[in-house]
Amino acid sequence: MxxxxxxxxxxxxxxxxxxxxxxxxxxxxxxxxxxxxxxxxxxxxxxxxxxxxxxxxxxxxxxxxxxxxxxxxxxxxxxxxxxxxxxxxxxxxxxxxxxxxxxxxxxxxxxxxxxxxxxxxxxxxxxxxxxxxxxxxxxxxxxxxxxxxxxxxxxxxxxxxxxxxxxxxxxxxxxxxxxxxxxxxxxxxxxxxxxxxxxxxxxxxxxxxxxxxxxxxxxxxxxxKIGEPKHPGTLLYGVSGHVNKPGVYELPSGTLLTEIIYDYAGGIPGNKKIKMIIPGGSSMPPFRGDEIEGLKMDQESLKAKGSSIGTAGIIVMDEDTDIVKVLKRIAKFYYHESCGQCTPCREGCGWMLRILDRIDKGLGRTEDIKLLVDVANNIEGNTICAFGDAAAWPVKFTIQKFLPEFESKIIDNIKLPDNNKVHSLREIKEPG
Ligand SMILES: Cc1cc2nc3c(=O)[nH]c(=O)nc-3n(C[C@H](O)[C@H](O)[C@H](O)COP(=O)(O)O)c2cc1C
Ligand code: SF4
Structure with a gap:
């Protein structure tokens, strides 16, 4: 075409x-x-x-x-x-x-x-x-x-x-x-x-x-007649992250995500597996690598799978990616960019970043995961502009898709070698 x-x-x-x-x-x-x-x-x-x-x-x-x-x-x-x-x-x-x-x-x-x-x-x-x-x-x-x-x-x-x-x-x-x-x-x-x-x-x-x-x-x-009739035309798919040939590829709407990544963007360096993909810029709900087979890149197809085309900016992350770190980085962006006008967004973005930071540093608590989702839910739909949703969705949906990644960094769940007893890292790091 x-x-x-x-x-x-x-x-x-x-x-x-x-x-x-x-x-x-x-x-x-x-x-x-x-x-x-x-x-x-x-x-x-x-x-x-x-x-x-x-x-x-x-x-x-x-x-x-x-x-x-x-x-x-x-x-x-x-x-x-x-x-x-x-x-x-x-x-x-x-x-x-x-x-x-x-x-x-x-x-x-x-x-x-x-x-x-x-x-x-x-x-x-x-x-x-x-x-x-x-x-x-x-x-x-x-x-x-x-x-x-x-x-x-x-x-x-x-x-x-x-x-x-x-x-x-x-x-x-x-x-x-x-x-x-x-x-x-x-x-x-x-x-x-x-x-x-x-x-x-x-x-x-x-x-x-x-x-x-x-x-x-x-x-x-x-x-x-081009692409998907409900979202016709071509899209400028921007592909970044762990791909051999990052760039902007103009292709009909509805092109398979796997085709964009493997046929156009040259696949994943070292033939590694994909762990996570964000389909349309940082604010869109992500997919796990095992969910993308047969996934078409147009608004209706993505909506049916719980995400959205956004700006068609596809961010690919390979199997070695630390998802907690990625989410923390995304949360930092939204924290920095919130205009501060409405309370749920201004305060919530800061809370999400601080909680993710402590989870990433091994200082998180079991209840932190629930708390993160709770903060995200309280931002979503409660703000003046759609930035609130854009900040809340990555947190909410990344946790939903990658819960074990977060749980494994929570200190209460870290297993230490002595008799497989589960310790709280706090006990160890903060004696007395
Ligand atoms: C936080 C935020 C940032 C946005 N940034 C852009 C942007 O950089 N470019 C853009 O075209 N639309 C952006 N939008 C969407 C615009 O508000 C608007 O919907 C869009 O420009 C309308 O153009 P369209 O109907 O041709 O898509 C942003 C929305 C939000 C909530
Ligand atoms: S939701 Fe929009 S208006 Fe409200 S603080 Fe965030 S960026 Fe500002």
């Missing part, structure tokens, strides 16, 4: 090469259609957001009010800070114009005159690459006033993040863009009615937008 986004064409990131290969034809076609028909086509294509929540893109666009009494905005989410996710970066580097074209089509469909690209602060070289592509498109009359000689005008601005994962959450992103602290907002109101500066706003992921030009050019029916 031909790739939709990561084309194997030399210098495809350059505007003239992109145009030579039919670039901006989708925009030309869209500009000849009524804006609502563009949204309808995207709706029909069943394109689902690639930013993690899998929300249907066309439906989201249709929530934008039709009236023009307030300015409307598009925020293109390139914050990409979820551990294990590095696919939007590939678009900035290898196909920025397809993303820009998708952004322009989105603006046309929703009557938007200003789009902001919120780009991860640490992506400095990619910020320069994208800015160059935007500048070139401006120079060619593809962005700005009277695009392609029509009365459609739109500006695209880059906004650099400052290294906060939470600013990828759409409402924190808007606060950050407005120059405020990156605190997520309470919803409702939803961004389509009350977004950036209180105006109607749509937030879309970079990969979502990069899918738009081919959908408009070739039609929704073409797109629907």
């Amino acid at each position: 031909e790739n939709i986004i990561l084309k194997n064409i030399k210098n495809y990131h350059k505007l003239d090469v992109y145009i030579q290969h039919g670039g901006y034809n989708g925009l030309k076609k869209a500009l000849g259609m009524p804006p609502d028909s563009v949204t309808e086509e995207v709706k029909k294509s069943n394109l689902r957001g690639r930013g993690g929540a899998c929300f249907p893109c066309g439906l989201k666009w249709s929530f934008m009010p039709k009236s023009n009494d307030k300015p409307k905005y598009l925020c293109c989410n390139g914050d990409e800070s979820e551990p294990g996710s590095f696919k939007d970066r590939q678009i900035f580097e290898f196909n920025p114009h397809q993303f820009i074209e998708g952004t322009l089509i989105a603006c046309y469909a929703m009557g938007i005159k200003t789009a902001y690209v919120y780009i991860r602060g640490e992506y400095y070289p990619w910020q320069l690459m994208l800015q160059k592509a935007v500048d070139d498109a401006y120079a060619k009359g593809l962005i700005g006033k009277n695009i392609l000689g029509t009365d459609f005008s739109t500006d695209i601005f880059l906004h650099r993040g400052a290294g906060a994962y939470i600013c990828g959450e759409e409402s924190a992103l808007m606060n950050s863009l407005e120059g405020r602290r990156g605190y997520p907002r309470v919803k409702p109101p939803f961004p389509a009615n009350n977004g950036l500066w209180g105006c109607p706003t749509t937030i879309n992921n970079i990969e979502t937008l990069a899918n738009i030009p081919p959908i408009i050019e070739k039609g929704a029916d073409w797109f629907l």
